[in-house]
Amino acid sequence: MNGTNQKNISQLGFAESILAWMINQLTRDRSDRVIRRTQLFLLVLTVLLVTLALSYPNLKQPYINLTENGPYGIGRSAPDTLVAVTDVEFLREKSFEQARENARNRTPLHITLDYGLLRDDIQYPDNVATWRRLRTEDMQIQRECRSKQDWKQIWYCARSKSKRWRRLSLDEFKELTFLPYAAQDQMQQRALNLVFTHFVVLKKTPEGSNKVLYDNFNGDQIVIHNLNHASSAKPEQLSREALIKPDELWRTRNLEIVEQLISEHIPRTSLNQRSGLARMSMGYMYELDAARISQSLTDEAQQEAISAVKRSDHTYKIKRGQVILKKGDIITEEMRRSLELHQEKRTLEIVKRILSILIQMVILTMLMLYFALRFSAFSFRDLSSNLIVFSSVWLFALMLVLLEKAWAGRASEFELTHFFGSWVPVGIFSVLLALIFGERLTIALAMYISFLVFIASKYDGLSFLVAIVMSLAATILGSRVKRRFQFITTALILSGLNVLLVIAGYLYSNRPLFGWSLDEGWISDGLEKAVLIALASGLSTIAVIGLLPIYETLFNIPTRFKLQELADPSHPLLRQLFQQAPSTWTHTLMVAALSEKACERLKLNVMLTRTGVYFHDIGKMKNAGFFAENKHLIPKDENINRDKPHVAARVIIDHVLDGLTLARQYRLPKEVIAFIPEHHGTSTMAFFYHQALEKMKRKVDREDFRYPGPIPQSKETGIVMIADSVEAASRTLDEVNEASLNALILKIIKIKQSEDQLDESGLTMGDLKVIQEAFKDVLISSYHHRPKYPDQQSTAELEANQASKGRGRKKTSKKNAS
Structure with a gap:
């Protein structure tokens, strides 16, 4: 049993040694250069870790095997249902090109038609066949052939001289030429105009590019441009059937249409006349060669038609959250293409999002560090503070990863009922950091973690609002927590x-x-679930009660609760101080009263000041009797000869060094330890320096009578420096009143200023004025005059005298009555 206890004790001692070593490594002083390098390293590490944490939902995506022989090959059955995690969009190229080709081929052919060939008032070159020239030629043939004896011979004669007459039967020829020349001419011109209006006759089969246009054309209409009209004139549209190639010229269907037109527009014509006019008109149309396919106009129209084909009509689109393919579907080429593009786009999207988050993190982290160094630079002067800030951000990022993972599992459901920001317990971090660093630094950190929530929530504005309000509220409330129940x-x-x-x-x-x-x-149901999550998130702030001692222990942080524990008079060091140097303890309490009053009025850290003052003179315990306030309590002779100023100065300087040794031995926070050397700074021990100048013949070095410093680095230690001197000097005053105290305090402040002791404390002239008034009020209250209390014997004599007077009055009254 004893062996087991000893083993446990030894293990406990080893654990304490490891803990002490860790605390020492985390809290020991380091040069500014080392701190700056560490900050840079932590900054880069934080940016990378937070970027990784915020990118986690993007990185955590299922892998799809798209190898050639993989399960998602074309023609295979899909092994799983796949849902798109990003938008997929690609052009169905075959469909798109086919649609463009169809649009090109269905574009109306644009044909130019020279109506001037029908008119008599337009001059053309001699080699150009016009209606009037052809008609004159035919009329001349008629006159020449009329000399024949019968109609049949005339008909043969005309057919032999003009191929246009060859298409007419004898009856058709007879009934047309039987009419007077003027009537024939008028009827033929009207018939030809009808054909010009309703048909387009090509004299030659299209060749070259025009042939390609004609062969590929499968539209329903053609567009006619009248060459004799202005270019701005609106073209005429005809059906495709109106376009007649040379080999289609004498088709029965076309001739019947022309005959029908003549019947409708030229009244009182016989059947043979209509048939003859139709055939003659077709012949004239062919000979005139008035129609041409316009490649330029057709190409322009085709380009417009091609441009009108919308890519969106032939684009394969799948939105995020839609099913790409279902389990059991036979994978088509289009499905396979969508999977490949989905994989490629997802990879590119991940890279872009990570890069975006990285840029945002660099900016946000730099801003956070700037505000921290700008408004709370003192908090970043040591390694432990930097580690607390950055490690808190790391823990917050880890928590975001866990929450994102839980959210992603049921994102479609949670997005309808919850706000991601209400899930995140930002209050834990804000309250914890506010207790450690106060409001200023924590506000910057609260803004930073709120932006992390904003990014993690996929930039949801309501989540950002919840996060920023909760973190700022937690900062304000946390900085005001003074009791555990709070x-x-x-x-x-x-x-x-x-x-x-x-x-x-x-x-x-x-x-x-x-x-x-x-x-x-x-x-x-949605609101009920959201409210329960919000309640749990807010109530989780109670966890700070358990987290705070861990931070206090590991990083030796002087939180309000830690300072309350240290300022307890039952603390071993304070108990020793009271027992071994009681007058020093009395001096300490008075200095604490002075310093606290000044800190209260300047709204500084009163608790830190009180605790620092309690420990500022613990080094005096080693040679307590040497110091003036304790000598009357220690009757034995001291080993130190106070008449030797160098030796006495060394003892006094040693009380600072001894105090630092004791403070580190008891693992006091460095903020508390700072009061031990800084309350003296590098000031000179004027009394012993003066003695040395008087008594010593060799040259006296002022540095031998100077405290080691450093000079006060904060307002609190600067106030304690002044208070320590004021408290000691006030005991030498012959008369205590406002004037003498004001003069004394002002004198000491000027002495400290003349020795540059307050240059780095941050105290302003206005602060010094407030300090002077605060010290005066405390000293006036402490040195007030009280009435002299009478002793018991004097009181007894007065009581006896009063009693004797009372008996004398009774006897006189009886005598008078008798």
Whole structure:
């Protein structure tokens, strides 16, 4: 049993040694250069870790095997249902090109038609066949052939001289030429005009590019451009059937259409006349060669038609969240293409998002560090503070990863009922950091983690609102926590605030607040779930009670609760100080009263100041009797001869060094330890220096009578320096009143200023004025005059005298009565 206990004790001692070593490594002083390099390293590491954490949802995606012989090959059955995690869009190239080709081929042919060939008032070159020239030629043939004896011979004669007459039967020829020349001419011109209006006759089969246009054309219409009209004139549209090639000229269907037109527009014509006019008109149309396919106009129209084909009509689109393919589907070429593009786009999208988040993190982290160094630079002068800040960000990022993972599992459901920001317990971090660093630095950190929530929520504005309000509220409440039970009230307030924000989010996003039936209850299921999460998130702030001691121990942080424990008079060092140097303890209490009053008025850290003052003179315990305030309590002769100024100065300087040794031995926070050397700074021990100048013949070095420093680095230690000197000097005053105290305090402040002791403390002239008034008020209260209390014997004599007078009055009254 004893062996087991010894083993446990040894293990406990080893653990304490390791813990002490860790604390020492984390809290020991380092040069500014080392701190700056460490900050740079932590900054880069934080940017990378936070970027990785925020990119986690993008990185955590299922892998799809798209190798040639993989399970998603064309023609295979899909092994799983795949849902798109990003938008997929690609052009169906074959369909698109086919649509463009169809649009090109269906574009109307544009044909130029020279109506001037029908007119008599337009001059053409002699080699150009016009209606009038051809008609004159035919009329001349008629006259020449009329000399024949019968109609049949005339008909043969005309057919032999003009191929246009060859298409007419004898009856058709006879009935047409029987008419007077003027009547023939008029009827033929009207018939030809009808054909010009309703048909386009090509004299030659299209060749070259025109042949390609004609052969590929499968549209329903053609467009006619009259060469004799202005270019701005609106072209005429005809059906495709109106376009007649040379080999289609004498088709029965075309001739019947012309005959029908003549019947409708030229009255009182016989059947043979109509048939003859139709055939003659077709012949004239062919000979005139008035129609041409315009390649330029057709190409222009085709380009317009091709441009009108919309890519969107032939684009394969799948939106995020839609099914790409279902399990069991036979994979087509299009499905395979969509999977490949989905994989490629997803990879590119991940890279782009990570790069985007990285850029944002660099900017946000630099801004956070700037504000921290600008408004709370003192908090970043050591390694432990930097580690606390950056490690808190790392822990927050890790928590975001876990929450993102939980959210991603049921994202479609949660996005309808919850706000991601209400899930994140930002209150834990804000309250914890506010207790450690105060409001200024924590506000910058609260803004930073709120932006992390904003990015993690995929830039949801309501989540950002919840995060920023909760973190700022937690910062304000956390910085004001003074008792342990206030953690519970803080958590309750944050929970209520979180619930209100969730309800406001529901109202803004028009989500249902109330149930639709008695079974659902009076609030909707979604709101009920969201409120429960909000309550849990706010109440989780109570966890700070357990986290705070860990930070206090590992990093030796002087939180309010840590300082309360240290300032307890039962602390071993303070108990020793009271026992071994009671007058020093009395001096300490007075200095604490002075310093606290000044800090209260300047709104500084009163608790830190009080604790620092309690420990500022613990080094005097080693040679307590040497110091003036304790000598009358220690009757034995001291080993130190105070008449030797160099030796005495060494002892006094050693009380600072001894105090530092004791403070480190008891693992006091460095902020508390700072009061030990800084309350003396590098000031000169004037009394012993003066003695040395008087008594010593050799040259006296002032540095031998100077405290090691450093000079005060904060307002609190600067105030304690002044208070320490004022308290000691006030005991030498012959008369204590406002004037003497004001003069004394002002004198000491000027001495400290003349020795440059307050240059780095941050105290302003206005602060010094406040300090002077605060010190005066405390000293006046401490040195007030009280009435002299009488002793018991004098009181007894007065009582006896009063009693004797009372008996004398009674006898006189009886005598008078008798």
